[in-house]
Amino acid sequence: MDYIEVSAKTIADAVAKGTEQLKADGKVVTDTKVLEQPSSGFLGIGRRDALVRLYFEEAPLTEKVAFAAEQAAANVQATAQTKVAEAKTAVSEASEFVQEKVADAKSTAVEVAEAAQQKFNEVAEAAQQKAGEVSELAQQKFGEVKEQAAELADKAQQHLGEAADAAQAKIANVKAQAKDVAVDVKDTVADTLADAKETAEDAATTVAAAVKPQREPVSKEEQMVIADKGKQFLQDMFSKMGLSVQIEKMMTAEKITFQIHGEELGILIGKHGQTLDAIQYLTNLVANKEVAGHCHIVVDVENYRSRREETLVNLAKRLASKVKRNRQKISLEPMSAFERKIIHLTLQNEVHIVTDSEGEEPYRHVVIAYKR
Structure with a gap:
């Protein structure tokens, strides 16, 4: 994966600086990694700027046009x-x-x-x-x-x-x-x-x-092949991580779900499910490779996704009530596209409430505002 390394006084300044540089070159940031934390030193001696690595890819044509x-x-x-x-x-x-x-x-x-x-x-x-x-x-x-x-x-x-x-x-x-x-x-x-x-x-x-036409639904045999490849990929990865887990497989015509069970699996979830989303993305890439059709795979850990969805729904409703009382907009913390969609769908029919997404990835977030 292509990347650039950028230094600045703070991590936020370094990320912002690199993002603008990539945007000017028609690239978008896909991930960030902090290489060195900033240090003020002692009495100005030994001061060190923050150093971050920004992974990027070509921006979609629509963003280039914009x-x-x-x-x-x-x-x-x-x-x-x-x-x-x-x-x-x-x-x-x-x-x-x-x-x-x-x-x-x-x-x-x-x-x-x-x-x-x-x-x-x-x-x-x-x-x-x-x-x-x-x-x-x-x-x-x-x-x-x-x-x-x-x-x-x-x-x-x-x-x-x-x-x-x-x-x-x-x-x-x-x-x-x-x-x-x-x-x-x-x-x-x-x-x-x-x-x-x-x-x-x-x-x-x-x-x-x-845009290519949507792929035809996979057959039962192809879905079984995709499920076996996805489960094998997860087993190999967890084995190399030294984790003892049980993988429960559930299949419908539209998707394949792998529910992971075990002890101390927080490392597989990460902050707000970011690590879990990455694992799911890699599993889809590996399992659907060299297969004519495509079947979506969902990877979950101890029903985390349903609990997270319930938390986001309650949060959206509570903040919407606050916006109605104060008539002042509220900005939520950065979320993934899937979690932002949950907020939007929860409040789409709420009276006097409008939602919008602002910012650039990975800092894109939902804003809840009052509408007369």
């Missing part, structure tokens, strides 16, 4: 954010331009007024000094200055109008550019979503074409 769609959506979002940032920059530049033009117009008007006032003061002072001698000349100069002031005022007003027109034109141009950017972004999103939909449809068609 990952490609996520990447496309991320690219579209990045493009949209860039376009919006450009539009904001253009608007900011237009605002600065308007402010500069208004400031220039105000400055020009103030300078014109000050110049006119200064000129008027000069003429008035000269007229007062020579009032007796040049009364008529003073009146004439005053008229000329007044006309000049009026002309300067007209020019200032004209400059202010031109600046305002230029500012309005700049704002209109920026608005038009922003509208074009919005249209481009919208078209880009629509095109990308259309491409993603077409890719998903093609992938679905490919997957449907690649």
Whole structure:
């Protein structure tokens, strides 16, 4: 089985880091193994990161398509954010331009007024000094200055109008550019979503074409062969483990069940039945190999599976009642696909309750939420 080894400060960080790396390469994690526990050392000396080994396999085509769609959506979002940032920059530049033009117009008007006032003061002072001698000349100069002031005022007003027109034109141009950017972004999103939909449809068609028809039910003779191979495999494995067990075989048309009896068999169950699920998986592979048909094999230890199912059903109902009271969702611990299915089926008809699976294997778990 292929694997990679990843190190980080904690085991969780190492698993997350390796999972993201494999996901980017189109792989999925099938199992994890801790090679080295993290250590902080003494006063920072001898610190050691956690080292984990991640076993992986090729991701299903549907997951690859989903990952490609996520990447496309991320690219579209990045493009949209860039376009919006450009539009904001253009608007900011237009605002600065308007402010500069208004400031220039105000400055020009103030300078014109000050110049006119200064000129008027000069003429008035000269007229007062020579009032007796040049009364008529003073009146004439005053008229000329007044006309000049009026002309300067007209020019200032004209400059202010031109600046305002230029500012309005700049704002209109920026608005038009922003509208074009919005249209481009919208078209880009629509095109990308259309491409993603077409890719998903093609992938679905490919997957449907690649799915093999379901095998025909096995005959009684083939089922006996499968049962004998499965029982022999279990006996050999338990013998090498040094375990003394009794294997009870039960057969129906749909499946073969091996019930294991003995003392101190907790090692065969593992945490939440993970070891037992692995043994069942290997038994199915070995027993159904080189057989035309296929018959499902269930491996159980002292009726653990029925007890575990009853525990999960009671847990689901109890947590659903809590969600109804508090109206706050509850996340369960990571479970296998079979155990998650038990939770979903138990609560599928529960009023005001909805369930969903979140996360990636091996941390995928059930979330129970309130529904109005």
